[in-house]
Amino acid sequence: MKRFRAGIIFFTIFLLKANTCLAWQPAVSADAAVLMDANTGQVLYAKNAHKRRPPASTTKILTGILALDMGNPAETVVVSPRAAAVGESSIYLSAGEKLTLDELIQGALMKSGNDACAAIAEHIGGSIEMFSQLMNLKAKMLGAWNSNFINPHGLPAKNHYSTAYDLALIARYAMQNRRFAEIVAQKEKEIDWYGQSWNRHLKNTNKLLWRYIWADGIKTGTTKAAGQCLVSSASKDCRKLIAVVLKSGDRYGDSIQLFEYGFNNYYYQQVAVAGEYFGYADVKNGLYPKVQLAFKSDLGVLVPKDRPGSLEKRLVLERKPQAPVKAGQTLGWMEVNIDRQRVGRVELVALNEVPENSLKNRVLSWIQKIIG
Structure with a gap:
């Protein structure tokens, strides 16, 4: 009997949730x-x-x-x-x-x-x-x-x-x-x-x-x-x-x-602002081990009011950046998903240069540190 009542309660809750979702469509x-x-x-x-x-x-x-x-x-x-x-x-x-x-x-x-x-x-x-x-x-x-x-x-x-x-x-x-x-x-x-x-x-x-x-x-x-x-x-x-x-x-x-x-x-949510710092990525064969990433452009999306947690951001790099890296170079993008469906994408660019880890560049970097 208890199992039967529990089943009724669960089924009722399920119907209420289903009807609530349907009401928004x-x-x-x-x-x-x-x-x-x-x-x-x-x-x-x-x-x-x-x-x-x-x-x-x-x-x-x-x-x-x-x-x-x-x-x-x-x-x-x-x-x-x-x-x-x-x-x-x-x-x-x-x-x-x-x-x-x-x-x-x-x-x-x-x-x-x-x-x-x-x-x-x-x-x-x-x-x-x-x-x-x-x-x-x-x-x-x-x-x-x-x-x-x-x-x-x-x-x-x-x-x-x-x-x-x-x-x-x-x-x-x-x-x-x-x-x-x-x-x-x-x-x-x-x-x-x-x-x-x-x-x-x-x-x-x-x-x-x-x-x-x-x-x-x-x-x-x-x-x-x-x-x-x-x-x-x-x-x-x-x-x-x-x-x-x-x-x-x-x-x-x-x-x-x-x-x-x-x-x-x-509701509208701004997820990217042009020039704003996003994070960093490892650089292969670079004088510096990492490069800073920034958004190339603005991006906003519309988020369901009843599911604010449905918004997801994902970093996508085409491959590990290879030095030399130029400032402004596109290295990947941030993908924005809602309910696992892509709703937007914004390119990520390098904020700083990363020279190749050559002997010449190592010497120049060492001199710059001494000077200043």
Whole structure:
């Protein structure tokens, strides 16, 4: 009987602990989702993060940032008949119409104009097909290896796909561009309408800008195959998070859940400051037996409030340093793990020189000690 009661008590405690852990996890309806810290790239939540899915108009994030990277926003773009003919979501461009590249980018990112994306692609890449190749090259440069783009707007196409994780990487990069961030944060905007006595009114398709006080970007996407998609960003207390939900039953509700989870259940901890002393390493064949190590750059991570002990730091040296060692030389790195998953890495450099242990250097060192 005592054993039975003990078993009940243990099972009850186990359930309470399990329910407590589960309570901290967002219950999102999306088929795939990611929550990423924009500063470090640390993933705070993931659900089918690497599952390939049609990205719909979230494709336009890459189109917009590629246009800003490769073009001059003040450049004049002449709309081709092919670009003007692209249908569905549109800013109603006409063949021969002239707009600035910046106006087209706003039309693509805010109003989700497919015609604007086509005009951007032809202007930057010479053709939609060539621009798509540039998109794929840029995606790979950003680490989005599980994506493939066939067009600049996200209309359904065979082999046009991305993942929640890849879109988060692309969005993180895009939001570092000040002009891009300004555009996607705008709720409404008017741009010139060539040949008309009135302006084009652009209203952002991202309703999260109205529904969530901390929201500040970036792009919706919707097709029958893709479902409701949203890549969004929010900033609070000097922290910025990126949320991605694909094929969601409630993209805005899911995104708010993710942001609240990230803001309320993690705290920022600085783990490295550039130039700060870290420790030392043994030097092989050196005039001095050890070399001091310092952090090459700053590094901060987000730590779960309920598991502060989950943060671990690990020294990694490629091999035992061999003299001579120059000041500033990279000798290894410090790896930062949370729950045994790597969330960051910072290089370790030599603070001081270590000459080779040669007869000449030993004599010079001896003379220096005598002098002074």
